[in-house]
Amino acid sequence: xxxxxxxxxxxxxxxxxxxxxxxxxxxxxxxxxxxxxxxxxxxxxxxxxxxxxxxxxxxxxxxxxxxxxxxxxxxxxxxxxxxxxxxxxxxxxxxxxxxxxxxxxxxxxxxxxxxxxxxxxxxxxxxxxxxxxxxxxxxxxxxxxxxxxxxxxxxxxxxxxxxxxxxxxxxxxxxxxxxxxxxxxxxxxxxxxxxxxxxxxxxxxxxxxxxxxxxxxxxxxxxxxxxxxxxxxxxxxxxxxxxxxxxxxxxxxxxxxxxxxxxxxxxxxxxxxxxxxxxxxxxxxxxxxxxxxxxxxxxxxxxxxx
Amino acid sequence: xxxxxxxxxxxxxxxxxxxxxxxxxxxxxxxxxxxxxxxxxxxxxxxxxxxxxxxxxxxxxxxxxxxxxxxxxxxxxxxxxxxxxxxxxxxxxxxxxxxxxxxxxxxxxxxxxxxxxxxxxxxxxxxxxxxxxxxxxxxxxxxxxxxxxxxxxxxxxxxxxxxxxxxxxxxxxxxxxxxxxxxxxxxxxxxxxxxxxxxxxxxxxxxxxxxxxxxxxxxxxxxxxxxxxxxxxxxxxxxxxxxxxxxxxxxxxxxxxxxxxxxxxxxxxxxxxxxxxxxxxxxxxxxxxxxxxxxxxxxxxxxxxxxxxxxxxxxxxxxxxxxxxx
Numbered sequence: 090x091x092x093x094x095x096x097x098x099x100x101x102x103x104x105x106x107x108x109x110x111x112x113x114x115x116x117x118x119x120x121x122x123x124x125x126x127x128x129x130x131x132x133x134x135x136x137x138x139x140x141x142x143x144x145x146x147x148x149x150x151x152x153x154x155x156x157x158x159x160x161x162x163x164x165x166x167x168x169x170x171x172x173x174x175x176x177x178x179x180x181x182x183x184x185x186x187x188x189x190x191x192x193x194x195x196x197x198x199x200x201x202x203x204x205x206x207x208x209x210x211x212x213x214x215x216x217x218x219x220x221x222x223x224x225x226x227x228x229x230x231x232x233x234x235x236x237x238x239x240x241x242x243x244x245x246x247x248x249x250x251x252x253x254x255x256x257x258x259x260x261x262x263x264x265x266x267x268x269x270x271x272x273x274x275x276x277x278x279x280x281x282x283x284x285x286x287x288x289x290x291x292x293x294x295x296x297x298x299x300x301x302x303x304x305x306x307x308x309x310x311x312x313x314x315x316x317x318x319x320x321x322x323x324x325x326x327x328x329x330x331x332x333x334x335x336x337x338x339x340x341x342x343x344x345x346x347x348x349x350x351x352x353x354x355x356x357x358x359x360x361x362x363x364x365x366x367x368x369x370x371x372x373x374x375x376x377x378x379x380x381x382x383x384x385x386x387x388x389x390x391x392x393x394x395x
Numbered sequence: 396x397x398x399x400x401x402x403x404x405x406x407x408x409x410x411x412x413x414x415x416x417x418x419x420x421x422x423x424x425x426x427x428x429x430x431x432x433x434x435x436x437x438x439x440x441x442x443x444x445x446x447x448x449x450x451x452x453x454x455x456x457x458x459x460x461x462x463x464x465x466x467x468x469x470x471x472x473x474x475x476x477x478x479x480x481x482x483x484x485x486x487x488x489x490x491x492x493x494x495x496x497x498x499x500x501x502x503x504x505x506x507x508x509x510x511x512x513x514x515x516x517x518x519x520x521x522x523x524x525x526x527x528x529x530x531x532x533x534x535x536x537x538x539x540x541x542x543x544x545x546x547x548x549x550x551x552x553x554x555x556x557x558x559x560x561x562x563x564x565x566x567x568x569x570x571x572x573x574x575x576x577x578x579x580x581x582x583x584x585x586x587x588x589x590x591x592x593x594x595x596x597x598x599x600x601x602x603x604x605x606x607x608x609x610x611x612x613x614x615x616x617x618x619x620x621x622x623x624x625x626x627x628x629x630x631x632x633x634x635x636x637x638x639x640x641x642x643x644x645x646x647x648x649x650x651x652x653x654x655x656x657x658x659x660x661x662x663x664x665x666x667x668x669x670x671x672x673x674x675x676x677x678x679x680x681x682x683x684x685x686x687x688x689x690x691x692x693x694x695x696x697x698x699x700x701x702x703x704x705x706x707x708x709x710x711x712x713x714x715x716x717x718x719x720x721x
Contacts, residue, residue: 140514143514143518144517144518144720145514145517145518145720146719146720147718147719147720161522161720164517164518164520164522165520167518168518169514169518171511171514171515173511175510175511175512175514175515176512176515177421177512177515179421180420180421184420188417188420188519189519191412191413191414191416191417192412192413192414192417192516192519192520192521193412193519193520194410194411194412194413194520195410196520229515232515232519233518236519236520
């Protein structure tokens with residue numbers, strides 16, 4: 090077993106020979122066992138990144154390693170739920186699950202799949218074409234969880250669900266991750282949705298990885314400060330700053346001790362994400378364990394040994 | 396040992412995904428339609444080969460015996476019944492490859508790529524190559540089995556009328572030639588591969604339906620062009636005064652012979668003087684054609700060519716798929 094679920098090295102994907110780059114020069118590492126939020130605005134490349142990891146698209150450049158091997162090789166061990174939750178409309182719910190069992194011999198866990206479906210009080214004999222969007226999501230999640238994946242990739246999984254179903258399914262996912270050590274990467278553009286359940290962040294903006302790392306590490310690497318308007322932010326990296334009258338508020342990455350007369354606080358995940366999204370020019374940050382370069386693996390080994 | 400090797404090896408030891416039954420389940424309407432078409436055409440061909448051919452032959456016997464000075468009675472209904480239903484079944488077998496191509500493009504590959512269910516299969520333990528292989532193999536099997544029986548039945552129905560029914564089609568009539576032999580099966584398989592390729596290229600159902608049929612038209616047209624040249628033809632010659640009866644078989648070429656033995660096309664002339672001048676060069680006439688004895692060689696070479704094309708199209712399908720998926 091590898092301790093890395095996903096590793097991207099200079100990963101790029103362009104659609105068409107002269108098309109737009111959906112992803113460019115992405116480098117990051119997702120340690121195994123994490124629940125990772127893939128966050129970014131619409132069209133940032135989240136879906137492309139997840140499809141690349143699921144082995145559904147060939148990268149245009151760079152390399153992506155999934156569970157220690159190529160995405161195609163890892164496919165039997167990876168679960169994927171696409172944003173539009175494609176299912177065969179002519180099959181019933183029960184048939185869809187039987188198909189999952191037939192296509193994943195030796196891996197399929199019927200009990201898990203049936204539990205996910207049963208939570209929605211779905212009639213097993215109902216045809217998929219008669220289901221609502223949320224019910225389809227449930228069946229799609231049941232297929233992905235039923236194959237007992239080591240890595241679960243979910244593209245906007247909760248968008249169609251009502252708050253109650255969202256809460257319940259998120260609970261199922263988290264319990265599954267905790268029990269089997271499943272790594273989960275799920276995308277969303279609603280940050281608040283992910284804050285409670287995720288411990289790792291991948292912020293994608295404009296086809297690039299802007300932030301990568303443990304959420305707590307990332308938060309503590311930043312400070313939200315309030316100071317006099319003429320304060321010298323000096324050696325620190327400024328992600329975003331705003332001056333209102335005589336007062337300056339900023340989100341910075343401290344590079345040394347902060348001036349004593351500043352009011353400082355650790356930013357929330359949402360503040361962190363929004364500040365980076367509002368300032369596309371701000372330099373990116375990957376914490377040691379989330380950086381793809383080999384020089385950081387020591388830190389990772391230390392952490393996983395601890 | 397297996398206990399120690401962990402989950403990766405466990406997958407390999409437990410066996411391969413059972414995909415075939417799901418291809419059959421997902422395409423059950425198409426399979427039922429094919430079974431229905433098969434049953435109807437087979438039933439008609441059995442009737443054509445037996446009672447309907449006999450009744451029509453009897454009708455023609457009466458008709459040919461008529462001397463038209465007296466009222467003449469013959470069973471016109473029987474004659475028309477054989478002729479019409481023979482034409483309908485021949486037509487059905489000739490249209491089949493186009494229907495297969497359109498279906499394969501739209502339903503087999505195009506729709507699954509458009510709706511994303513192909514991706515669902517690929518993330519459910521089935522590799523894309525295997526997904527495609529099963530999708531090509533299952534219909535190929537159903538088509539080969541069905542068309543093989545149908546062309547045999549059609550040949551029986553044709554043979555039952557040959558020499559007995561005056562309007563029976565010649566062996567080299569285009570529709571009859573294909574419906575009578577294995578080229579029907581080979582054309583249907585080529586249609587399957589062409590349609591699947593169209594779906595993989597366009598990734599949308601409706602455009603792939605059209606492109607599949609267009610591919611099939613290209614294959615059909617090219618086959619017609621090449622068919623007479625796939626086996627050495629026979630050439631008959633006649634002196635200038637003799638009649639050379641064209642239509643002894645599948646014609647390849649005919650024209651004038653020069654005194655040195657060269658071949659010239661028949662001249663186009665519209666007045667007697669012009670024609671006399673044009674034909675003055677002719678020392679005789681020639682006709683290059685395939686006699687009935689070339690029926691099987693032509694069937695087999697054409698089928699082999701079509702199967703080779705099918706193989707190339709199938710290979711192209713896998714290449715296109717591999718470029719699209721990692």
